[in-house]
Amino acid sequence: MAPKIFVTGGTGYIGGSVLHTIVTTHPEYEVTALLRNVPDAFSSTYPKVRIVKGDYDSTDLLSEEASKADVVVHNGDSDHEPSLNAIIAGILRRPTPGFLLFLSGTGILADWADDTYLGKENPKIWSDIDDLDEERSLPDYALHRNTEKILHATAAEKGDKIKIAIMTPPDIYGKGLGLAKTWSALLPIFAKEVNALGGKVFKYGEGTNTRSWVHINDLMKVYMKVLEAAVAGGSNFGWNQEGVYYASTQEHTHISLAIAMGAILKKHGLINDATPVDVSLDQIDTMAKHPLFPKLGRYMFVANSRTRPHRAEKLFAYKGTEPGFLECLEEELLDAMKRA
Template sequence: MKKILVTGGAGFIGGNFVHYMVNKYPEYKIVNLDLLTYAGNLETLKNVEDKENYKFVKGDISDREFVFKLFEEEKFDIVINFAAESHVDRSVTDPGIFVQTNVLGTQVLLDASKEFKVKRYHQVSTDEVYGDLPIDRNDLFFTEETPLNPSSPYSASKTSADLLVQAYHRTYGLPTTISRCSNNYGPYHFPEKLIPLMISRALNDESLPVYGNGENVRDWLHVYDHCTAIDLIIHNGKVGDVYNVGGHNERTNLEVVKTILKSLDKPESLITYVKDRPGHDLRYAIDPTKLENELGWKPKYNFDIGIKETIQWYLDNKKWWQNIISGEYQKYYKNQYDNKQS
């Protein structure tokens, strides 16, 4: 029986991946390590918490003593690191926690994986490590050979983690892979991110804050397709390699917001333009050709289908996100967007 450690498995992408793996591979043991910070939510794992092949452990990936003890006890075959501070806006406000979790936490996991001879360490990264592309050049895409050029403290911390992973492979021979994905969307997405934020606020007839003129472009990847890609990479990906995972679904932020409003039959007058964020990347666009050609990956969702299913999920699961939109999150929202109208 393979034993897999999933770090950050109570978050958005990690939680979806835990669901995917627990159900697809009943013969695997999936251990979910999560610190349960503001974006971690055990309600996300309600449907799998009683499965025999699933176990939850609360802990911090940057706590070396704790992590090494866990590795010694569990003897993992595969480690998949989703655990990260991931919101760009928060990284602008408080870069330190991003370095602590995303860089130092990754180093601890790498050291433990090396010490206990893990057969595969996989780092879940982001297309933001590449920086951005010009909006007026639709022929340009991020490939695995694109130079790393991060724009924010968040993407700089993820870039640093990627470089550590590659260094541990070259220096110590640790069997590693890295995936870099475009913007994910789908079920269980924390409400501070664009799509769930706009859905939840539109349903309450509240203003929808859009940075700048809303023309920044993102390539949207359904979280299910991301899970299938990681599944392929950890089983069949070439050790030492990087794989880009993209959805071929480019939309401006404004287009996404208007799509949500139209689907919910809400007026565009709810849109409020706010002061642009510092270092706001213009365009992300991933070329996943390597993943498609080498491992046969194909996305299931195009954006038009995926966004409709996602909106419906939020309509059907109001209790999940309404429980989140309170307390610390409300304070964060007020600080981030109030009094910043342009």
Template sequence: MTTKVFLTGATGFIGGAVFAQLYDAHPDYDFTLFVRNEERGKPISARYPDVKFVYGNLSDSTVLEKAAAEADIVIHTANSADDDSSARAIAKGIAAGHTAEKPGYWIHLSGTGILTWYDFEHDRYGESPIPEQTYNDVKDIDRILNLPDNAPHRNIDKIVQAANSDAVKTLIISPPTIYGTGRGTVNTRSVQVPSLVLASFQFGYAPIVGTGKTEWDNVHIDDLADLFAKFVEASQNPSKRDNPEIFGRNGYFFARQSFHKWSDVATWIAEEASRRGYAPEPVTKSVPQKELTQTRLLSAGTWGANSKGEAERAKKYLGWEPKAAALRDTIGEVVEREAKSLGLTPSDTRA
């Protein structure tokens, strides 16, 4: 029988890249995509005319429940880390449509913003990570599964984890900073690094929070999409789909290629903006976290906190090895794209 995949977020950065990867690898799969309305789905439909759609928003529980019940695999990426109504609907639907003899597989996108809780709680923005802030997704799985309830995304993770049963096999993937240009049809732009570039153009300098010692892990969107494909393929592999270290309560994966200090990223941005003629000189400036948060720029709240998650699980159980270009090598491309989006020219050095 044809494998049925239900995916939310196909018009988004991550969901679009994941769908493109899966379709290229498994064009024989039966794909159903959840998008807001027919108009939003048109670019994808034009590119993939054999794909089916269901329409609605994340509060349309009946639509989500039905689609989840009918699918063999559910991949939830549409605001999945923070929307509780859609998570509850998927949990209800996939349980109703599956049995222990024919379980459903739920691949859920969270994020390592969940690991920033300590810095937020202790107001230690811009500081280096302390040893206990590093989490290995194999050795520290119990710590990860019992993070504080006030940690970002934790409330949604708990909904997913509670859905585990003989009929429902879950897997949570929490990627860190995602960079690179996505392969999706609609949105190919990431968030954290482009937002820092926009802030740099807006302020006339690249902002660094406090002493600039905070660290995040990072992964290229192509490597992340490849990991999603490995999850899907594992759900169809008898030697992997029943492994509780892949699907089940312990199925909690990080996706790390390398790591960066946000102060280094700010410096790279300033250097590239100057080198390309979008700024008279490379300028960085230390600012308090509160000042950035008040700008309401996307991701501004994350530049001053640490997120450290070692991705041993994907390598150990699925043989995943990231291969794409390093973050540093993509900064020039991001600076160029964001400058053009603002209508800047190389001789234009407006703040």
């Protein structure tokens, strides 16, 4: 019998890429996708995918579909508790254990709330094997901490009936593979703030704060390995208390990104001066405004989030094979400037 896969967030940057990769890599899987809006080309592109119309608040529908799936791949709003609780409830109704791949992110590890390393390099590099106890003790204000607490509690209490993998990518670059959103978050936001500063790339302090990165295609390799292990009954992969998967392949400082962006934008006549200007923390706090996260500017532009994918390296010799972020920057930045 073909494995049954239920995918949410199938029109998002990551979720759309996940859905595309599953369908094209394993056409034998029976895939169901939750879609709020169905792209015009969806049914012609993925004729075998069963569509259920709904969103993350369609909790009864989420539970019902999760109860029928061997594996649920939940993408999209990583902080949305009702959808996660509904999916868990559905999986727990299954007569046999089910698997959940949940999209979180290394934002949970970012040091934006601590002034110590804002604009400076934090020497802490997180491991998805060695640092899980420390990650699980992070304060409640950490990004995605609310949903990860639900996952940890579920794994501890119901680990015989559900197997969980928390997919924890860093910042992502590369064109998405789906039919709707195909761009990532940071560059469009950075481009918008460059325009707001009158055509100036910028830094805070030393600008040596460092973030890990992964190409979307490399991230899909991790997803497929974990999904295939789930379909195989778990294989020798880590689940529940060991079920955390980072995916970084490289890291870059903010200043290196700002300098590279400045050079590209000046080359194309979009700014006059490529030199990064210094901005204050008060200015940073006016950037990337978000009603649910007033310090998003600190997270995006002055914090550190450094990770190593030790679990994937150990399990299947994972490493990045796509071009590096700075190699792809020109095309992606020019596209982001059009959206700014």
